[in-house]
Amino acid sequence: xxxxxxxxxxxxxxxxxxxxxxxxxxxxxxxxxxxxxxxxxxxxxxxxxxxxxxxxxxxxxxxxxxxxxxxxxxxxxxxxxxxxxxxxxxxxxxxxxxxxxxxxxxxxxxxxxxxxxxxxxxxxxxxxxxxxxxxxxxxxxxxxxxxxxxxxxxxxxxxxxxxxxxxxxxxxxxxxxxxxxxxxxxxxxxxxxxxxxxxxxxxxxxxxxxxxxxxxxxxxxxxxxxxxxxxxxxxxxxxxxxxxxxxxxxxxxxxxxxxxx
Numbered sequence: 001x002x003x004x005x006x007x008x009x010x011x012x013x014x015x016x017x018x019x020x021x022x023x024x025x026x027x028x029x030x031x032x033x034x035x036x037x038x039x040x041x042x043x044x045x046x047x048x049x050x051x052x053x054x055x056x057x058x059x060x061x062x063x064x065x066x067x068x069x070x071x072x073x074x075x076x077x078x079x080x081x082x083x084x085x086x087x088x089x090x091x092x093x094x095x096x097x098x099x100x101x102x103x104x105x106x107x108x109x110x111x112x113x114x115x116x117x118x119x120x121x122x123x124x125x126x127x128x129x130x131x132x133x134x135x136x137x138x139x140x141x142x143x144x145x146x147x148x149x150x151x152x153x154x155x156x157x158x159x160x161x162x163x164x165x166x167x168x169x170x171x172x173x174x175x176x177x178x179x180x181x182x183x184x185x186x187x188x189x190x191x192x193x194x195x196x197x198x199x200x201x202x203x204x205x206x207x208x209x210x211x212x213x214x215x216x217x218x219x220x221x222x223x224x225x226x227x228x229x230x231x232x233x234x235x236x237x238x239x240x241x242x243x244x245x246x247x248x249x250x251x252x253x254x255x256x257x258x259x260x261x
Contacts, residue, residue: 046070050228051248052240054083055256061085062093063248064240066160066229074109075102079160082118084251093118098158098184106161113184125184129156136187147187156182156189159219164227167212171196192216202259211260222260231260 047069054062062083069076080097099112108129116122124139134156136147157165162179171177175196183190198213211230212223222231232240241256 048228049245051243051245052232053243053248053256054081055239055241056237058253060251060253061238063243065245065248068228073104075104075106076100077102077158077160079158085117087117095122098160100158100161102161105155106157106165107155108157108161108182111158111182111184115185125187129182134182134189138187149187149189151189154180154189156180158182158184159221160229162194163214163221163223163229166194166196166214167223167225167227173197173199200260213260231258
């Protein structure tokens with residue numbers, strides 16, 4: 001056999017081994033190593049979920065969760081709150097759930113809101129934010145209603161979409177923001193003044209982080225440096241505390257660890 005033929009056969013043998021190895025890899029691992037997503041793609045589809053205990057003074061009344069999911073150039077944000085209440089003299093759970101589709105700047109594009117007692121039908125509000133209007137579709141007790149509010153290229157937010165935007169600006173204490181918030185309960189747009197009252201350092205191990213305290217007339221939010229809420233205080237006495245999932249879902253009361261104290 002000539003030297004040239006031995007070289008060609010050697011190249012073909014190496015190619016055959018490489019192809020066989022690739023087929024074995026796909027057979028055992030389910031995908032080609034060439035199709036493994038790079039970190040940038042994984043980041044574009046990542047999801048973060050934050051859990052909270054809900055208290056009134058020292059009494060636990062429920063739990064909540066908020067998730068942020070990147071889907072390409074859009075963000076899906078879901079917030080659910082489950083609160084123990086009395087209904088017709090019996091124990092029940094009131095559930096409020098919001099799902100919002102936002103652009104990369106956290107501006108709302110569409111939304112869904114559900115409010116109901118566990119095991120029962122309740123109220124559903126769906127809607128879209130157009131350049132010149134917000135269109136609400138209300139469903140309740142078998143009835144349907146369409147409600148429209150005119151706007152002029154207004155960027156609308158919910159509290160969980162607003163906080164990352166404000167914190168990203170790295171504002172100084174006493175900064176004041178006039179913000180249009182979407183009120184899904186009253187089907188309205190509420191102009192709200194948000195004040196950054198304080199930036200508090202928080203030492204965890206060797207790291208020093210910052211907590212931001214923002215206030216509206218009826219709510220105080222504490223956020224971390226990414227704009228994710230770690231504590232939420234309402235004027236009616238209800239407070240949400242950041243918690244791990246297992247403890248949040250556990251109905252037992254416990255000694256609270258308050259990052260902001």
